[in-house]
Amino acid sequence: ILNVEQSPQSLHVQEGDSTNFTCSFPSSNFYALHWYRWETAKSPEALFVMTLNGDEKKKGRISATLNTKEGYSYLYIKGSQPEDSATYLCAHGDKIIFGKGTRLHILP
Amino acid sequence: SAVISQKPSRDICQRGTSLTIQCQVDSQVTMMFWYRQQPGQSLTLIATANQGSEATYESGFVIDKFPISRPNLTFSTLTVSNMSPEDSSIYLCSVRAGELFFGEGSRLTVL
Numbered sequence: 001i002l003n004v005e006q007s008p009q010s011l012h013v014q015e016g017d018s019t020n021f022t023c024s025f026p027s028s029n030f031y032a033l034h035w036y037r038w039e040t041a042k043s044p045e046a047l048f049v050m051t052l053n054g055d056e057k058k059k060g061r062i063s064a065t066l067n068t069k070e071g072y073s074y075l076y077i078k079g080s081q082p083e084d085s086a087t088y089l090c091a092h093g094d095k096i097i098f099g100k101g102t103r104l105h106i107l108p
Numbered sequence: 109s110a111v112i113s114q115k116p117s118r119d120i121c122q123r124g125t126s127l128t129i130q131c132q133v134d135s136q137v138t139m140m141f142w143y144r145q146q147p148g149q150s151l152t153l154i155a156t157a158n159q160g161s162e163a164t165y166e167s168g169f170v171i172d173k174f175p176i177s178r179p180n181l182t183f184s185t186l187t188v189s190n191m192s193p194e195d196s197s198i199y200l201c202s203v204r205a206g207e208l209f210f211g212e213g214s215r216l217t218v219l
Contacts, residue, residue, distance in 0.1 A: 004150070034207060043112070044151075044200070046207035089151060096208060098151040 004092050006099035013080045014107050020076045021102040023090030027071030034091040035064055035075055038101070044089060047075075080106045110135055110203050114211030121218050126189045129214045131201035136181035141208070142174070143200040151200070157184040191218045 005024045013019045025033065032051045038044040048057045053068040061078045077084055087101040111134040121127050131140060140157040154174055155165040163176040177185045188195050196218045202210045 036208070041212070043210040043212045044208070046209075049207050091151075091208075095153065096204075097153075100148070100150045 004090055004097050004099035006088075006090050006102050008102060009100065010103045010105070012105045012107055013077075015080055015082060017080055018076065018078045019080060019104070020074050021088065021104075023073045023075070023092075023099060025071050025073070025090070025092035027069060030068040030071075030092075031094045032092070033066055033068075033073050034089075034096060035073070036089040036091065037086045038089055039086040047088075077104075080104075082106050082108060110137070110205065110209040112201060112203065112209060112211035114201055114214055116214055117212060118215040119217070121191050121216060123192055123218060125191055126187055127191065127216060128185050128187045129199055129201070131184045131186070131211055133182045133203055137203045138181070139204065140178065140184045141202045141204065142176065142184075142186045143202060143210075145198045145200070146194075147196070154186070154199075157186075188216065191216075193218045 007022050032049055034049050035047040036044040037047055048064045050066040055066045057064050063076045064073055066073045075088055085106045087103045089098055089101045091098045113132045115130050142154040143151050144154050145151045153166050154169045155163045155176055157163045157176045157178040159178045159181050173189055175187045198213045198215050200210050200213045202208045
């Protein structure tokens with residue numbers, strides 16, 4: 001993997017359900033992995049910055065894991081709420097290279 | 109943390125014109141970053157604005173097309189010159205303190 005890749009591109013989830021999505025990045029010369037949430041008409045907001053293999057971080061109902069050896073990170077949202085609707089961006093490296101994001105829609 | 113004000117928030121521009129986006133930070137920072145997100149694409153770094161020296165541009169971006177000013181440690185401007193429809197994007201300025209802090213973006217539509 002040469003770039004940061006995120007999947008799926010778009011996701012519809014029923015309110016109350018849990019969900020997760022993936023970020024893949026080059027596993028060589030790992031520096032840091034960032035997750036951001038970008039709501040419409042607002043600024044992107046940092047969720048997590050992760051640097052250690054095996055690291056797991058949590059903020060409320062949102063958590064993330066990191067595997068630097070195989071080059072992936074998962075973002076989990078437990079009990080989705082309407083306010084979780086946003087684009088979730090993953091970024092990697094010293095220069096912070098972004099993926100295209102996963103657009104999450106929570107259905108009431 | 110940092111609070112970043114960016115303007116305009118949106119604009120519709122004619123082909124061939126230029127538009128300057130302003131970015132104000134509530135604290136002094138050494139580097140400010142300008143990003144672009146074209147429809148369906150990644151958030152892409154255009155350049156790093158350094159106070160007291162010329163901006164550093166990423167591959168594929170040039171000073172003639174995206175001139176940047178950085179007159180002091182709290183302010184920067186990005187100009188999108190001689191615009192074409194391909195320049196229709198969201199432009200974001202940001203600063204870094206571990207994570208990135210972003211302005212609310214400037215959504216440009218070029219007709």
